[in-house]
Amino acid sequence: MSLRPIALGIILLLSPTVSSAKQVTVLDFRQGIPGIWEQGPCLSAQQTPEGFALAATTERCSILHTTRDLRHPIETLSLTVISPARTEIVFLWHRRDAPRGHMVELPLVLQSIDGPQTIVLNLPRYPQWDPTTDRIGFALPKNSSFILQNITFTRWSLWEKAAAAFRSFWTFDTFRPYAINFLWGPIIGWNPVWQEQLFTSIPPVGWSVSRVFLSLLLPLGVLCLFFCFRRGWKTSTCRSASVLFGTMFVGFWLLFDVRMGLELLSYVKTDWETFLLKPPSERRFRVFENFNAIAEESIPLLITSPKYGFVGPRGAPFGSLMRYFTYPIRPLSPSDPEEQRSRLRHWLVAFRDDARISPRGELFLGDIFLAGPGIIVQRFGKDAFLFEVTGSATSP
Structure with missing residues (x-):
């Protein structure tokens, strides 16, 4: 028996895999400055052992890199950076069909943490993205800086995209307040990063599976009606087409039913593991996390004053909950007049990564002065704490 047909078959089977293999390009700035970079006169750029140190002092400045020599399209991009403070920078790219000076802007937030941090961008989710950007x-x-350690450009293989699309169907959203009224249902993401970030934005970006199923069912239904009108309702052709349509419809219905049932069970599983099985001090309840435990431990100190300050996550009802918990004592927020805020002795900060204590012991929310000088009486995590004023407040 000749092995030539078998070998030929193996080559034909493997050739699509090889041609669509994952492609990755890494620019590592700890070993030098790869490629061509054009910086504005107001930007300080220096290669250091930690990476490419960039700083703007007098005004907003930009730095651009030419990607014409990149040998593959860009589908996802990851940045590893070191930021001494919370900084809002802008990622820029140029579409090849746009004028030379026209750049698309995507705001990014660099957190103030010890050591490097990685930001992964799923670029196909942005309609303005050009995979072949030059x-x-x-x-x-102004007055910002960070260190760029590396940039990774990735193009995913066909098989990785197919696997990510399959996993996306079985990727569930977490329980959120809107789940009382509706659920998003299965959404398809077309690469592994897309699948991981599927429900991190509202609304989720991706293809609704309903569009895929309806695009199959509707043409089949029209074709079924065509055969039945053309050949007659009692013919074998009409019966076969009707059976095929009904089987697909019921199959899709059952598949959706199983998938959505598993999503509801995932909510129950999460509540069981993070709330019911945990001791009271470690309980996390859905979007409220451990807020009830934080409030319970803070209230005895907060109600010792006529009023107190509260800072909670944006768009969350935690302020209303604190007003209910401490009634008739009303919490003040950063939006209240500074004259009222300056008389507060205690502030409860919950789930705000932009809250910070200055070297002088003053409490800031971003660049907004809240109170101080003072001390953190109790910390409930990296972004939740109880602050007490120990000296006279002096707004900078």
């Missing part, structure tokens, strides 16, 4: 870059606001 220029990318960054814009830094």
